[in-house]
Each structure stands twice: as structure tokens, then as C-alpha cells.
Amino acid sequence: MFAEENGLHGDPRIKAISDAIRVVPHFPKPGIMFQDITTLLLDQKAFKYTVDIFVDRYKEKKISVVAGVEARGFIFGPPIALAIGAKFVPLRKPRKLPGEVISEAYVLEYGTDCLEMHVGAVQAGESVLIVDDLVATGGTLSAAIRLLGKELEVHCSSSSTIILDQINNIYIFEHVFLERVGADVVECACVIGLPQVKGNWTLNGVPLYVLVEPRLNDLGHFGDGGFV
Numbered sequence: 001m002f003a004e005e006n007g008l009h010g011d012p013r014i015k016a017i018s019d020a021i022r023v024v025p026h027f028p029k030p031g032i033m034f035q036d037i038t039t040l041l042l043d044q045k046a047f048k049y050t051v052d053i054f055v056d057r058y059k060e061k062k063i064s065v066v067a068g069v070e071a072r073g074f075i076f077g078p079p080i081a082l083a084i085g086a087k088f089v090p091l092r093k094p095r096k097l098p099g100e101v102i103s104e105a106y107v108l109e110y111g112t113d114c115l116e117m118h119v120g121a122v123q124a125g126e127s128v129l130i131v132d133d134l135v136a137t138g139g140t141l142s143a144a145i146r147l148l149g150k151e152l153e154v155h156c157s158s159s160s161t162i163i164l165d166q167i168n169n170i171y172i173f174e175h176v177f178l179e180r181v182g183a184d185v186v187e188c189a190c191v192i193g194l195p196q197v198k199g200n201w202t203l204n205g206v207p208l209y210v211l212v213e214p215r216l217n218d219l220g221h222f223g224d225g226g227f228v
């Protein structure tokens with residue numbers, strides 16, 4: 001949900017945050033109204049308000065992991081993690097992490113991308129908050145949730161789990177993680193969210209908390225192409 005609809009209605013910090021985000025039309029391609037948070041980072045008050053709102057929301061929730069999505073989740077995630085007493089775990093684009101990784105692919109407007117995290121960085125059962133700057137289609141956050149969350153079990157009996165792979169091989173396991181961490185993903189937190197995410201405030205069953213809507217251009221709309 002939007003912060004304004006959840007206890008922060010009329011809070012001047014929300015307007016300050018929104019005002020500090022710069023809109024760059026037609027970046028990185030024609031029709032995209034790019035929401036540039038680098039100007040928010042230049043505004044010490046607005047940056048602090050952003051972190052403070054998230055910290056107030058999550059400090060009593062017993063969250064032990066803040067997972068930040070590359071690249072801009074690396075900016076907002078660490079100060080939140082430090083303030084709420086959680087560890088910070090980077091979810092990186094492919095081939096950036098030096099250790100053993102687990103991966104999750106996701107679909108972009110054109111082609112696919114992938115998020116990776118180090119094996120062992122998060123344990124099954126830990127409570128995780130996922131942080132990014134912006135949610136557009138939700139594809140990136142959904143991949144992060146799949147990576148960290150609990151596995152999808154195809155069929156369970158009392159003592160085992162049966163998995164069918166894509167070519168119908170059958171595997172029977174006592175415990176299955178399917179390269180999923182098995183953590184409890186408590187919420188996804190984003191600074192900016194599309195208006196159309198209103199009314200659909202969960203991704204893969206995980207609640208989504210957003211501070212501000214995207215800023216409009218001078219003509220009062222999001223541009224022809226909207227968002228990437």
C-alpha cells in the first residue's frame with residue numbers, strides 16, 4: 001500500500017520525498033519517464049525522511065535480513081538494515097558475486113535478467129525485508145521473493161515432496177529447497193510505485209509498501225511509453 005493510505009496521510013515528509021525525485025523524460029529510451037532518485041540523495045532531509053519512514057515501519061517487526069536489489073536497493077537498504085538491527089544482503093545481477101550463488105531469472109520488457117545471492121547469506125526461517133527504489137511491473141521484486149522465499153511444492157505426502165521437472169523427471173525429497181532460501185519474506189519496500197499497483201498490493205502473496213507515486217512530467221502525464 002501507499003504510505004499515505006496507511007497512517008501517513010498528509011505527512012509533509014511524503015511531499016518532500018516526491019518533490020526531491022527528478023523526472024527525466026525519454027531516458028533510457030523514448031517514452032520512458034525516468035524517476036531519478038539521485039536528486040533525492042542530494043537532499044539530506046528528503047533522504048533522511050525516506051529512511052526514517054521505513055525504519056519506523058520495520059523496527060519492531062523482528063526482521064533479521066534486509067535484502068537490497070541491485071543497484072538502487074543498495075542505496076536505501078543498508079541504512080535501514082543498520083537502524084533496525086538487521087544484516088544487509090545484496091541481491092546482485094549475474095556474475096558479480098564471487099562466492100557460490102543461487103539465481104532467479106525474471107522477464108523484462110525485452111529479454112530476461114537474473115538476480116543472484118550468496119549461498120548461506122540468509123537461513124531458512126529468517127524474516128526478510130526486500131528493498132528497492134522503484135516497482136514498475138513487479139518482475140524484479142517477484143524474482144527476489146522467489147529467490148528468498150519458500151519453495152513451491154508440486155505435491156506433498158506426509159514424509160516426502162515430489163517434484164516434476166520440465167521434462168517430467170520425478171524427484172522425491174524429504175526436504176526440498178529448489179534453490180530457494182525458505183525465508184519468511186515479510187514485505188517489499190519501495191520508494192516509488194506505479195499508480196496501477198494500487199489495489200494489487202501483494203507480489204507472490206508478499207505485501208508491498210510504497211512511499212510515493214511516480215512524478216509526472218510538466219504536461220501532467222507519465223509520457224507515452226510510461227515505464228520500462
Ligand SMILES: O=P(O)(O)OC[C@H]1O[C@H](OP(=O)(O)OP(=O)(O)O)[C@H](O)[C@@H]1O
Binds near residue numbers: 072073134136137
Ligand atoms: O518492477 P520492474 O518492472 O521489475 O522494474 C523495477 C526495477 O527496474 C529498475 O532497475 P533496473 O532493472 O533498471 O536495473 P538497475 O537499477 O541495475 O539499472 C529499478 O531500480 C527496479 O529494480
Ligand SMILES: Nc1ncnc2[nH]cnc12
Binds near residue numbers: 134
Ligand atoms: N520509469 C522508471 N524510472 C526509474 N527506474 C525505473 N525502472 C523501471 N521503470 C523505471
